[in-house]
Amino acid sequence: xxxxTEDDRLVDALGETAFRTMGPLTGLAADAGLSLTQLxxxxxxxxxxxxxGDLAQYLGLEKSTxxxxxxxxxxxxxxxxxxxxxxxxxxxxxxxxxxxxxxxxLESAMRAALLPLTDRLAASxxxxxxxxxxxxxx
Amino acid sequence: xxxxTEDDRLVDALGETAFRTMGPLTGLAADAGLSLTQLxxxxxxxxxxxxxGDLAQYLGLEKSTxxxxxxxxxxxxxxxxxxxxxxxxxxxxxxxxxxxxxxxxLESAMRAALLPLTDRLAASxxxxxxxxxxxxxx
DNA sequence: TATTGTTATACTCTATAACTATA
DNA sequence: TATAGTTATAGAGTATAACAATA
Numbered sequence: 001x002x003x004x005t006e007d008d009r010l011v012d013a014l015g016e017t018a019f020r021t022m023g024p025l026t027g028l029a030a031d032a033g034l035s036l037t038q039l040x041x042x043x044x045x046x047x048x049x050x051x052x053g054d055l056a057q058y059l060g061l062e063k064s065t066x067x068x069x070x071x072x073x074x075x076x077x078x079x080x081x082x083x084x085x086x087x088x089x090x091x092x093x094x095x096x097x098x099x100x101x102x103x104x105x106l107e108s109a110m111r112a113a114l115l116p117l118t119d120r121l122a123a124s125x126x127x128x129x130x131x132x133x134x135x136x137x138x
Numbered sequence: 139x140x141x142x143t144e145d146d147r148l149v150d151a152l153g154e155t156a157f158r159t160m161g162p163l164t165g166l167a168a169d170a171g172l173s174l175t176q177l178x179x180x181x182x183x184x185x186x187x188x189x190x191g192d193l194a195q196y197l198g199l200e201k202s203t204x205x206x207x208x209x210x211x212x213x214x215x216x217x218x219x220x221x222x223x224x225x226x227x228x229x230x231x232x233x234x235x236x237x238x239x240x241x242x243x244l245e246s247a248m249r250a251a252l253l254p255l256t257d258r259l260a261a262s263x264x265x266x267x268x269x270x271x272x273x274x275x276x
Numbered sequence: 277t278a279t280t281g282t283t284a285t286a287c288t289c290t291a292t293a294a295c296t297a298t299a
Numbered sequence: 300t301a302t303a304g305t306t307a308t309a310g311a312g313t314a315t316a317a318c319a320a321t322a
Contacts, residue, residue, distance in 0.1 A: 010264050011252040013271035014159050019178070020275065021156035023198065035311070040157070052281060060161060065313055067282055072311075089280040089321045114149040121274055126148050129270040133151035136259055136267070137158065168313095173288070190304060203290050205305055210288075227298045227303040 024113040032106055037061075038073050042095060042103040049092045051084060078102060162251040170244055175199075176211050180233060180241040187230045189222060216240060 004012070022036070029039045037059065044050070044058060056066040070093055073079040078099035084090035095103070118126050142150070160174070167177045175197065182188070182196060194204040208231055211217040216237035222228035233241070256264050 006265060006268065007253060007256075008249055009272070010256060010268040011249045013268055013275065014155065014252055014255065015163065015248065016275050017152065017271055018156040018159035018163070021152050022160060025153065025156070027198075037312075053279090060165075061312090062314055063281060064283080064315080068312075071282095084280095087280080087322075091281065110153065111146055111149045114152055115145060117152065118145070118148060118274060120276060121270065125270055125273070127144060128266070129274070130144065130148040130151055132259065132263055132267040132270070133155055134147070135263070136256060137151065137154050138258060175289075191302090199289090200291055201304060202292080202306080206289075209305095222303095225299075225303075227296095229304065 020117060021114060024117075025110060028106060028109050028113055032102060033076070034102075034106075035069075037069060038078075039103075039106065041069060041073065041093075042078065042099055043107075045079070045093060045095045046100070046103060049082075049094045051090045051092055053090075055093060073099070158255060159252060162255075163248055166244060166247050166251055170240060171214065172211075172216075172240075172244075173207075175207060176216075177241075177244065179207060179211065179231075180216060180237055180244075183217070183231060183233045184238070184241060187220075187232045189228045189230055191228075193231060211237070 025039075026036050029036050034042075040059065041055065044055070050058065052066050052070065053063055055070075056063045059066075061069075070079055070081065074081060077096055080094050080096050082092045082094055084092050118129075121129060163177075164174050167174050172180075178197065179193065182193070188196065190204050190208065191201055193208075194201045197204075199207075208217055208219065212219060215234055218232050218234050220230045220232055222230050256267075259267060
């Protein structure tokens with residue numbers, strides 16, 4: 001049996017962390033009648049408006065997939081399509097007031113749901129972990 | 139605008155880390171013709187055999203969902219169903235040799251795919267991050 | 277001609293409800 | 300009667316390919 005390297009162990013821990021984080025998030029989104037992807041779209045559009053194609057690229061999805069996601073969120077009243085002023089082919093996607101409310105209430109629920117994950121760490125370790133993750137993501 | 143607490147920032151960083159980790163993993167699994175869930179099943183069954191219901195519970199899915207997942211993986215030759223010896227109603231799921239090969243090759247590909255995520259950290263910081271994550275997950 | 281978004285189609289994932297076989 | 304798993308059905312997410320409107 002091959003010994004795992006230090007970096008292998010880090011990568012494994014990142015993977016496990018991702019699964020343990022996604023679980024609660026998926027559940028919470030589902031409770032609100034949303035998929036994780038729709039939740040991400042809501043978060044992304046919180047402070048900007050993007051065209052369908054840009055949104056798709058941002059999420060690594062096909063344009064046609066984005067069309068469907070936006071259509072379903074629009075039917076729920078969370079997003080709206082508005083014509084792009086510069087380019088008549090393009091469509092801007094914006095969050096509605098209702099969408100903003102849902103996003104805000106989910107945001108706090110998610111923080112509450114993820115916090116228990118960090119229970120095993122002392123406050124100083126949580127701070128250090130936060131610093132390291134932020135640096136990694138920068 | 140409310141100031142974010144230290145813990146809020148940690149939770150946000152965990153969420154972002156999860157998304158940034160899942161992206162590459164999903165892509166790699168897809169390249170191998172697998173969903174992330176099927177990959178997890180392969181990993182879970184690496185060193186044990188579980189019944190359909192136990193697998194479902196482990197993953198937080200319905201039995202009927204598990205039936206489909208196993209059926210598709212079985213059709214690809216990665217998993218096999220074997221009758222449970224104690225209970226004639228039950229079915230054990232096991233990984234085939236082909237499944238083991240796929241899992242092993244994906245494992246190394248995944249490590250390679252996630253490593254760049256940690257580029258911005260010095261070796262000592264990567265080590266510290268690994269320690270903190272392992273402690274958190276313990 | 278090239279690009280933006282939509283539509284048509286197909287497959288996977290997921291859940292709920294009804295069912296079969298066994299306990 | 301209760302449990303294990305399957306089947307039928309339905310909706311969401313995803314991709315590919317073909318298409319219409321605009322650039």
